[in-house]
Amino acid sequence: MDGTRRRLVVVGNGMVAAAFLEELVAGSDGFEVTVFGAEPHPAYDRIKLSSVLAGQCEPESLTMLDEDWYAAHGVTLRAGREVVAIDRERRMVRDCTGAETPYDVCVLATGSDPVVPPIDGTHRGGVHTFRTLRDVDDIIEAGQTSSSSVVIGGGLLGLEAAYGLRRRGVEVSVVHLMDRLMERQLDAVGARVLRGELERMGMRVVMPAETASILGNGRVEAIALRDGRVLDADLVVVACGIRPAAGLARDCGLTVGRGIVVDDQLRTSDPRVYAIGECTEHRGLVYGIVAPLNLQARVLAAHLRGDESAAFEGGIPATTLKVAGVHVFSAGAVEAEADDDLLTLEDTASGIYKRVLIQDQQLRGAILVGDLSTAPQITAVLAAGAHVNGNRLSLVAAPTGEPPQSVAEGLPDDAVVCGCNGVTKASIVAAIRQQGCSTRAEVTRCTRAAGSCGSCGAIVDGLLAGCGVEATAAAAEPDLCACVPLGLHPLRDAVRERNLRSVQAVLEALGNGTGCAKCKIALSYHLDAWWCGDYEEDRSARFINDRVHA
Known part of the structure; x- marks a missing residue:
């Protein structure tokens, strides 16, 4: 080893580890870096696993850092080599092969594990979790012969799994313990709007309902609910949330609460061991969204490069999600208080709902479903201290x-x-x-x-x-709409080339993912003409008279 370079071992090779590595190598050559990943892949974008399940992209497109990147930056990648123990006294990590690797600095980026409730029968064949590329491969294979499936859990992971299965033509029932979907991010109205969009896609939502057991002789055949109902299923996906993967840290004696406890420099209770990502607990908070965790990665990289002012002081409490093809933004408080000013916009026929909570000129919470055009503005208000100035209604402005x-x-x-x-x-x-x-x-x-x-x-x-x-060559022809920045002829060619047969598929592939009343109606009309009626009709893309009188 070059005596001027410190040995840095990164345990975990997920999204946050990848962000950390990029930041570190961009500003420092002072480390000899070795990265261990439990999965046999380079770092990939876990957010897009649902797109792979839905058949909207290939697994290879998820890769964030390919093997050439690691080699080009002198980073040793040990994929498929899970670290099973850390000897802090000897400053060694031991992987699943028994090999030991020394470190001067160790960074834990172990992520999170899926929560599997103590339901009788989860060991049966045909029961899956939804967390890794391997999980997705297994679900896709099972879905090829499935006649009916059940997803246990109506949070983000569960709805994404249900969406992917539905896109592959599998009948799906979502069983959720609470009385509304995504109760941590959405209020009752927002959850109702989301449910309406999911049911239009052909999903069945069963809630509030508790799964008592998974039935079958070797393989799953049905699930039994606590209230006595039985739902047929030959495929079950358990998606009941995640918890910090802190077992490795706990086993080696680091301080662990809900996650691995870190300070503002992301140090654990051992000054030579740091932690970033979903495995961490900072100031009593555990983060399950990417934006603040990427900020952790940037702060730690800067700190290790010698920036003494670098500090993680928490993230903006806002998350942007794509739930079963529906865009969702949630920030701050979900439930309204008696003293809150409520600003709302609701167009259930178009699948759009916006609600902002303001108290004493302070933004307390925001929910956007279907149209996220005001999300950057809301995030900027939160970042600036949450004080609301000027036109408050602009925070819930309708898509125009x-x-x-x-x-x-x-x-x-x-x-x-x-x-x-x-x-x-x-x-x-x-x-x-x-x-x-x-x-x-x-x-x-x-x-x-x-x-x-x-x-x-x-x-x-x-x-x-x-x-x-x-603008590129087709700019001489006016765009259909700002939501779909293509002229009519290039749009037609792209739609036919990609075999896009629904308004939402066009918006996701060629537009902003959400659309507005203007372009949805236009797209519905053109798709009907281009495919001679052989397309997936979107009720929200009809004229209002058609919706009301259909």
Whole structure:
């Protein structure tokens, strides 16, 4: 070993570990880095597992850092080599092969484990969790012969699993213990709007209902509910949440609460061992969303490079999600209090709901379903201290098809544009102006903005336009709408080339993922013409008279 370089061992090779490695190698050559991953893959985007399950992308497209990246940056990758023990006294980690690797600094990025409730019968064949690429492969294989499936859990993971199975033509029932879906992120109205969208996709929602047991002779045949009902199922996905994977830290004597306890520099109770990601507990909080965890990665990389001012002081309590194809944003408080001012917008026919809670001019909470055009503005208010100035109604503004450039220009530089990956407006603008990014795809490669759920794509396009990036060849033909920045003829060609047969599929593949009343109606009309009626009709894309009188 080069005596001037410290030996850094990273235990875990997920999204946050990848973000940390990129930050570290970009500003330092002072470490000899070895990364251990329990899975036999390089780092990949776990957020998009549901897209693989739904058949919307290939597993290879999820790769964040390929093997060439590790080699090019002198990082030793040991994929499929789970670390099973840490000897803090000897400063060694031991992997599943029995081999030991010494460290000067160790970073734990072990992520989280799926929660499997103590339900009788979870050992039966045909019962799966939904957390890794291997899980997805197993579910896809099982779905090929499944006639009916049950997903236990109506949170984000459960709904994503149900969406993927439904997209593959499998009958799906979602069994949820609580009286509304995603109760940690949505109020009753938002959950009702989401449920309506899911049921339009053909899902069955059973709640409140508790699973008592999984029935079958060797393989699952049905599930029994506590109230006596029995649901047929030859495939069951258990998606009841996650918990910090802190067992390794606990076994080696580190301080563990709900997660591995860390300070503002992400140090554990051992000053030579750090932790980042879903496995951590910071100031009593455990984070399950990517944006604040990527901030942890940046802070730790800066700290290890010698920046004594680098500190993680918590993340903005906001999350951007794509739930079964429906865009959802949730920040702060979910339940309203008596003294709250409520600002709401509700268009259930279009699957759009917005609600903001303000108390004493302070933003307490926000929920957006179906249209996230105001999410960057809300996130900027939270980042600036949550004080609400000016036009409060703009926080729940209806989608208007306003050009994304004008929306983007109104955001402060530190506004988080990509909630999935914690990418700010300033970072995107720097990628455009300093790194020469001229398309959304190039911005995604440089910053990961718009690379996960895709809901911020229109804002990224607006920032490109605001930086003077010239439109491409088809610009002479007017775009269908700001939500779908293509002229009619290029749009038709792209739709037919990609075999897109629903309004939502077009919006996800070629637009901002959500659309507005204007473009949904236009897309429905054109799809009908282009496919001679052989397309998936979207009720929310009808004219209002058609919806009411159908």
